[in-house]
Amino acid sequence: MRFHSRRWVKPEDLNANGTLFAGQVLSWIDEEAIMYAMIQLENKRIVTKYMSEVNFMGTAVVGDVIEIGIKAIKFGKSSLTLNCEVRNKMTQDPIVTVDNVILVNLDENGKPKPHGKVKVEFVEERLAKAAEKEAALSTGKK
Incomplete structure (x- = not known):
């Protein structure tokens, strides 16, 4: 699993118990998953x-730094399935895991669109x- 982003837990991220609000961390997970899929599938939709x-599995408090990890586990026809983990950066203690986040690639009309991807690409x-392609074209090779 690669950890792609970090968040600093601030007072506005807390619930009434003074710990990280579940809705906030789920929003961060969703945002990170969408950005990961946008890059992998080369589409903003x-x-x-x-x-x-x-x-x-755990929590965070003000001042903690958390990190969000994403791993692609399946490429479907128009979908991408990810695995996610959120952990405390300093202690490495897990905070949240999500086994499957399924994202769908859309066309300009909002309909599922095949993406043609089969593996993670950096x-x-x-x-x-x-x-390489540009160099081949400039030398007359295909």
């Missing part, structure tokens, strides 16, 4: 279809492929 059981790999 992504929606969350499903989140499996959410397991709250931006560096895409840039290298584009550079």
Whole structure:
């Protein structure tokens, strides 16, 4: 699992008990999952279809730094299924896990659209492929 982002827990992120509000952390998970899918599927039109059981295992308080980890576990025809973990950055203690977050790739009309992806691709790999393709075109090779 790769941890892609960090959040600093602030007073406005807390519930009445003075701990991290579950709705806030779920919002952060959803946002991170959407951004991950946008990059992987190369499309800004992504929606969350499903989140499996959410397991709250710990909490955070003001001043804690949490990090959100995402792992792609399945590429469907128009979907991407992710696994997610939120943990305390300093202690590495788990806060929340979500086994399945299913996101759907959409076309300009809001309908599911096949994405043609089958594996995780890093931006560096895409840039290298584009550079190779451009070099081949400029030398007359295909």
